[in-house]
Amino acid sequence: MNDERLGFWARLAMFFWLPWKVLFDGVAALRVRKALQAPEAPTPAAAPAAEPTPPPRPTGEEALRLLAILQRDGRLVDFLLEDVSGATDAQVGAAARIVHEGCRKALSQYLTLRPLRQESEGDPITVPEGFDPAEIRLSGNPIGKPPYRGRLVHPGWKAVEVRLPEPASGVDATIVAPAEVEV
Amino acid sequence: MEEGRPTLGLDLGTTNVALAVARREDEPPATALLPQVVHEGEVAERPQLPSFVYLPGEELAASAIALPWDPARDYVVGAFAREQGARIPARLVSSAKSWLSHAGVDRRKAILPWGAPEEVPKLSPVEASARYLRHVREAWDHLHPDLPFDSLDLVLTVPASFDAVARDLTVEAARAAGLGERLTLLEEPQAALYAWVASRPDWRKQLSVGDLILVCDIGGGTTDFSLIAVLEEDGALELRRVAVGDHILLGGDNMDLALAYAVRTRLEGQGQKIDDWQFRALVHSVRQAKEQLFAEPTLPSAPVVIPGRGSRLIGGTLRTELDRPTLESTLVDGFFPRVQASERPAAPRRVGLTALGLPYAHDPAFTRHLAAFLGRQAEATASLPPGVHREGRSFLHPTAILFNGGVTKAAPVRERILEVLESWIVAEGGVAPKVLEGGDPDLAVSRGAAYYGLVRKGRGVRIRGGSARSYYVGLERAELAVPGIPPRVDAVCVAPFGMEEGSEVTLPEPMGLLVGEPASFRFFASSARRDDEVGEVVDPAELEELPPIETVLQGEEGAVVPVRLRARLTEVGTLEIAAVESAGREWRLEYQIERG
Numbered sequence: 001m002n003d004e005r006l007g008f009w010a011r012l013a014m015f016f017w018l019p020w021k022v023l024f025d026g027v028a029a030l031r032v033r034k035a036l037q038a039p040e041a042p043t044p045a046a047a048p049a050a051e052p053t054p055p056p057r058p059t060g061e062e063a064l065r066l067l068a069i070l071q072r073d074g075r076l077v078d079f080l081l082e083d084v085s086g087a088t089d090a091q092v093g094a095a096a097r098i099v100h101e102g103c104r105k106a107l108s109q110y111l112t113l114r115p116l117r118q119e120s121e122g123d124p125i126t127v128p129e130g131f132d133p134a135e136i137r138l139s140g141n142p143i144g145k146p147p148y149r150g151r152l153v154h155p156g157w158k159a160v161e162v163r164l165p166e167p168a169s170g171v172d173a174t175i176v177a178p179a180e181v182e183v
Numbered sequence: 184m185e186e187g188r189p190t191l192g193l194d195l196g197t198t199n200v201a202l203a204v205a206r207r208e209d210e211p212p213a214t215a216l217l218p219q220v221v222h223e224g225e226v227a228e229r230p231q232l233p234s235f236v237y238l239p240g241e242e243l244a245a246s247a248i249a250l251p252w253d254p255a256r257d258y259v260v261g262a263f264a265r266e267q268g269a270r271i272p273a274r275l276v277s278s279a280k281s282w283l284s285h286a287g288v289d290r291r292k293a294i295l296p297w298g299a300p301e302e303v304p305k306l307s308p309v310e311a312s313a314r315y316l317r318h319v320r321e322a323w324d325h326l327h328p329d330l331p332f333d334s335l336d337l338v339l340t341v342p343a344s345f346d347a348v349a350r351d352l353t354v355e356a357a358r359a360a361g362l363g364e365r366l367t368l369l370e371e372p373q374a375a376l377y378a379w380v381a382s383r384p385d386w387r388k389q390l391s392v393g394d395l396i397l398v399c400d401i402g403g404g405t406t407d408f409s410l411i412a413v414l415e416e417d418g419a420l421e422l423r424r425v426a427v428g429d430h431i432l433l434g435g436d437n438m439d440l441a442l443a444y445a446v447r448t449r450l451e452g453q454g455q456k457i458d459d460w461q462f463r464a465l466v467h468s469v470r471q472a473k474e475q476l477f478a479e480p481t482l483p484s485a486p487v488v489i490p491g492r493g494s495r496l497i498g499g500t501l502r503t504e505l506d507r508p509t510l511e512s513t514l515v516d517g518f519f520p521r522v523q524a525s526e527r528p529a530a531p532r533r534v535g536l537t538a539l540g541l542p543y544a545h546d547p548a549f550t551r552h553l554a555a556f557l558g559r560q561a562e563a564t565a566s567l568p569p570g571v572h573r574e575g576r577s578f579l580h581p582t583a584i585l586f587n588g589g590v591t592k593a594a595p596v597r598e599r600i601l602e603v604l605e606s607w608i609v610a611e612g613g614v615a616p617k618v619l620e621g622g623d624p625d626l627a628v629s630r631g632a633a634y635y636g637l638v639r640k641g642r643g644v645r646i647r648g649g650s651a652r653s654y655y656v657g658l659e660r661a662e663l664a665v666p667g668i669p670p671r672v673d674a675v676c677v678a679p680f681g682m683e684e685g686s687e688v689t690l691p692e693p694m695g696l697l698v699g700e701p702a703s704f705r706f707f708a709s710s711a712r713r714d715d716e717v718g719e720v721v722d723p724a725e726l727e728e729l730p731p732i733e734t735v736l737q738g739e740e741g742a743v744v745p746v747r748l749r750a751r752l753t754e755v756g757t758l759e760i761a762a763v764e765s766a767g768r769e770w771r772l773e774y775q776i777e778r779g
Contacts, residue, residue, distance in 0.1 A: 072222070078496040087497045094502035098490045101471070109227075168224030168246040180492070 061173040065164055068176045069110060074102025077176055110163050116156030125152045190336045190636025191215075192374070193319060194629035195353070197280045197404035198436070200232040200315050201626050202323065205633035208643050211382050212633040214626050217322045219261030223247040228326075229262060230626065232318060236276040236311050237264035238296075238304045252325050260318045269463055273299045278404055279311035281541050283356075284342070284349040284430055286730050291352075309356045316360035336365045336639070338632040342407045343370035343427035343651055346708050347758040348729055354757055368756030369635050371628050372398035372409035373424055373646050375587035378631030379622050380644060387420055389619065390583065393570045395425075396619070397581035399553070399600060400628075401590040406431040406549060408556045410579060411646060412571050424648040425567055426579070427710055428556040433544040435590040438514050441547075442469045442505065445513050446487055450503055457489070461501070464489045472505040473514070477593040483507055511595070519599040520548050524578055524607035527555045550603045554578070557607075559711045567713070580608045585619040592624050647683070650752055653715050654678040655726055656760070657705030658694065672705065674723040678750035678758060680713040687751035688717045689763070696746040696762045696770065698738025703731045704772055706760075736762075736770045744768070 070076040079099045084092055107113065116135055119125055127136055127148040135156065142148050167173065192203045192212065205212035216228035224247045237259045239248065248259040259267070268275025276295045283290055285308075293305035306314070316339075320332045341353050350368055357366055369377075375398055380386045390396075394413040400406065408428035414421045443466040447457055457465065465487070472485035484506040491499015528546035546552070557578040572579055584601065591597055597618070605615040623630075638645050655674035677690055707726035715721060738744065746762040753759055762770045 075490060075496045078494045082495055082497050084497060090502065091497050091500065094486070094488045095490070095497040095500045097486060097488050098496065098500065165222075165225040165227065168244075168249070170244075170246060171224060 059173075061167070062164060064173045064176060065167060066110070068173075069106050069164075070103050071177045073106040074099045074104075076103055110165075111159050112161035112163075113157050114160050116158045117152055119152050119155065121152055121155065123152050125150055188335065189330070190338065190633055190640075191323075191332070192338045192340070192369075192629045192632025192634070192636060193316070194340050194371070194374070194626075194632060195280065195312065195315060196234060196628070197278055197402060197434070198234055199403070199625070200234055200319060201230065201629040202319055203626065203629035203633040205381075205630075205637050208634075208637050209384075212378070212630040214629065215323065216326065217261070217319060218251070218325060219318065219322065220248050220250065220259050220263040221261070222263055222266070224249075225263075226251060232261045232315065232322075233265045234277070234279065234315055235264040235268055236260050236279075236306065236314050237267045237271075238274045238276070238306070239267075240274065240303070242271065243267070250321075252321055258314070260314055272296075274303055276306055276311045278541065279306075279308050279315075281404060281432055282308035283312055283352050284345055285541060286348065287542065309352050309359065312353065312356035313359035316357055316362060320360060320362050332362065333364060336367070336636045337362055338367050338369050338374075338636045338639075340369050340371045340374045340628050340632050341756075342405060342430060343372050343409045343424075344405075344407055344430035344710075346652060346727075346729060347654065350757050354755060366755055367636075367639065369632050370409065370424070370427065370648065370651070372400050372407055372427070372587070373411070373648060374628045374631035374635065375400060375622070376411055376422070376585055376631065376646060377634045377638070378627035379585055379619055381630065381634040382621055389617075390420065392420065394582045395571055395579065396422075396583045396585055397557075397604075397616070398585045398587060399591065400587040401549065401596075402434050402588040403436050404432065404434045406433050406544075406552065406588075408553065410557075410560065410581065412568050414568050420644065422644060422646040423568060424646055424651070425571065426556075426560045426713075427651040428552070429710065431544050431552055432541055433547060433549065433552070434588070437547060438518055438590065439466050439470045439473070441513050441517060442473060442510065445509055446503060446505060450501065455501055457501075460492055461489050469505060473510060473593075476505065476507055476510050477595060480594075515595055515599050518547055519550050519596060519603065521599075521603055521606070522548065522550050522554060524554050524558065524610070526551050527558075528552050550600070553600070553604070554607070557581070576611050576613075578607065580611070580613045581616050582614070583619055584616050585622075587622070587624050587627055589625055649681040649683045650678060650758070651680070652708045652710045653680040653712050654750065654758060654760075655707040655709075655721060655723070656748060657707065657723065672723055674707045674721045674726055676715040676717055676719045676721065677748050677760060678752070679715060679717055680709075682750070682752045684752050684756060685754050687749055689750075690748040691718050693745045693747055694762075695743040696736065696764075698736040698742055698744055698770070699740035701733065701735050703733045705731050732772050734772070738768075746770075 067077065071078065076099055079095055117125070127138065127146055127150060129146045131146060138148065138150070139153075140150065189204045189206045192205065194201045200217070202215040202217060203212045204215050214230050216230060217232045218226055218228045219232055221227045221229065223243070239257070239259065245255065248256060248263065250256055264275065268277070273296060279295060282288065282295060282297075288294060290308045293307050293310070295306050295308060295311055296303060299305065323332045339353065339357060341350055345353070353368065354366065376396065383389065390413045392413055392415045396411045396413070398409045398411060400408070407430075409424055410426040411422055411424045414423055443462065446469055447462065447465060450457060468487045468489060472487050475485040476482055484504040487503050487505050489501040490496060491501075493499055528544070528548065528551045530545070544552070561572060561576060561578045581604070584604065586597055601616070601618065608615060634643065637643060654677055656677050657672045658675050659670045659672055675690065675692075678688060682688065706729040707723055708729055709726045712721070712725070744764055746764050749761050749763050751759045751761070760772045762772065
């Protein structure tokens with residue numbers, strides 16, 4: 001059991017204000033009820049040293065579905081897998097327009113992407129203490145402890161919503177693009 | 184009628200269907216999303232439902248076109264139907280609405296896809312339209328299980344140029360789709376004006392008594408003109424639709440095709456071959472380039488790219504450009520030439536044999552069609568409200584113009600139409616018309632229709648219209664028969680122009696009605712003869728003939744019964760003609776457009 005508990009005086013003070021809080025604040029009352037009903041969290045020490053179950057290996061189905069969409073709408077796979085060494089820049093550019101138009105439409109349809117930082121590129125920016133290194137990547141000369149003062153080089157991207165379609169039943173996700181046959 | 188219940192407006196367009204819902208008069212109607220199959224096996228909500236039906240064979244898995252509310256559907260409607268139809272055109276039904284208004288074919292017969300091989304299942308134009316409507320009803324019910332489609336008032340729009348038969352068939356399609364109960368028809372240009380009124384609380388300040396509004400509706404496949412007059416009645420502004428144009432099968436698709444042909448000619452001049460598949464990609468790319476050039480007036484040209492079909496995208500892509508001079512000469516000068524107000528569209532060449540098919544407009548010049556529309560109306564002015572037309576003018580002078588339809592989103596197109604119209608009016612000493620700004624040319628018709636649903640409940644201003652045509656019945660002349668010469672036929676007016684919804688008229692002269700054996704009734708209509716009264720006899724050569732009614736009326740075989748003809752314009756917006764005997768018997772003459 002958890003050994004952590006409140007002292008007598010703290011409990012006495014609570015004895016006076018809690019009933020009023022419960023009576024006049026519905027949200028607080030609900031939280032109290034939930035707290036009392038919740039099973040007591042087992043302390044780490046008490047937990048049996050269970051074999052850690054490995055997370056299921058990603059099958060990549062969703063990734064393949066997104067790839068299939070980008071190929072369908074913007075021919076992305078064709079573009080990336082083609083040998084460009086002999087092509088002129090004008091040829092690559094013309095093909096890039098097709099990829100750009102189609103993939104851009106697909107991205108906006110199936111994902112909502114927003115910059116992580118609202119400042120403009122080049123703006124001064126302060127990186128606070130306790131920043132998340134996954135959200136902010138530092139370069140240059142970060143000496144000492146944060147906060148750091150710097151300049152925004154790239155505002156980053158964050159997927160705030162993913163709206164990939166449900167796969168139709170019985171569809172093989174490994175088929176990124178079907179073969180096309182003119183009959 | 185219940186207060187506060189939403190009303191629905193449905194725009195059954197030639198290339199897109201849209202649904203809007205109006206909840207309150209002081210709140211602009213909103214577009215309702217329509218879930219549909221958008222890609223193989225993927226259902227998503229879109230603001231428009233492309234008007235296409237695809238009839239699959241073995242090439243698609245059942246799961247590819249399954250709907251959330253019907254996993255076993257054996258056809259598909261909407262965005263994916265259009266996409267799949269580009270791959271296999273023989274199984275695609277398109278332009279069902281144009282077929283619905285085409286008197287040259289039996290519109291209840293399964294003839295679509297037109298010219299498809301025998302193995303492909305076929306639909307009638309009525310059934311294809313019913314499938315779009317059924318999809319909209321089911322899509323609404325899927326998203327709003329607590330507010331069934333059937334329980335709401337529905338306004339369905341039709342082109343102003345639809346005659347009584349096409350309106351009847353539209354209602355028939357709606358009934359087949361299960362949405363007949365609370366249905367009213369509304370003309371599309373009127374719906375566009377309602378949408379403008381609904382989006383402008385101060386609209387009364389922008390119009391004044393004596394204004395004549397030209398609604399210029401240029402959609403993907405068809406063009407529709409209407410004139411609406413602003414009048415005063417009991418001290419309040421009143422709108423009255425005074426004229427509608429003919430059905431013109433000419434729209435934005437013609438323009439995109441014309442541009443694509445121009446670009447293809449240039450590519451072929453450079454030694455490139457373009458197959459059918461690439462040509463469709465070219466049309467798509469040219470449309471994008473066109474929109475880009477229209478949106479950015481300083482851009483000298485926009486790229487056009489046609490992807491290769493195989494996996495070699497970079498090596499197989501053709502690249503060219505659409506330059507501004509080509510765009511302007513092909514599209515603006517080609518379709519909207521600067522012409523005189525007296526010019527008329529080139530008449531179709533009369534040849535002995537013509538391919539059956541849709542009666543596409545022969546003259547691509549919108550400005551000539553507009554000149555014809557305004558000029559023709561000036562020939563019959565006795566029934567026009569006072570102030571709308573003045574002596575000495577060769578055509579009606581609109582004082583305001585409302586643009587609608589996707590084509591009019593392009594500023595150079597709007598400017599050219601205005602420039603031409605202005606030049607005609609100024610040449611006769613008139614004043615340049617003002618533009619009624621605002622509105623969404625793609626979605627205005629459905630929104631205006633939803634708003635009209637509220638208007639019908641007594642909220643907001645109503646456009647008075649009535650019948651946009653006069654209708655006539657053919658009567659054989661009683662004269663000596665001459666071999667080889669068919670008896671001459673007179674056309675007798677049975678329903679005058681401007682007849683109001685819910686009203687009826689009866690022909691004063693009695694006629695003999697043949698009952699008990701097959702009989703054929705000829706009908707005629709005119710959108711220009713506004714001054715004919717009931718019973719007036721007219722030469723049929725001046726009218727447009729409708730399909731005959733061929734039917735057997737119940738009765739003693741071969742008897743001729745004296746009757747009077749009665750015409751009624753129903754609340755729904757369709758025309759009913761009945762023969763009434765003085766003894767009380769009544770025969771309804773219904774359009775049975777069966778012509779083998």
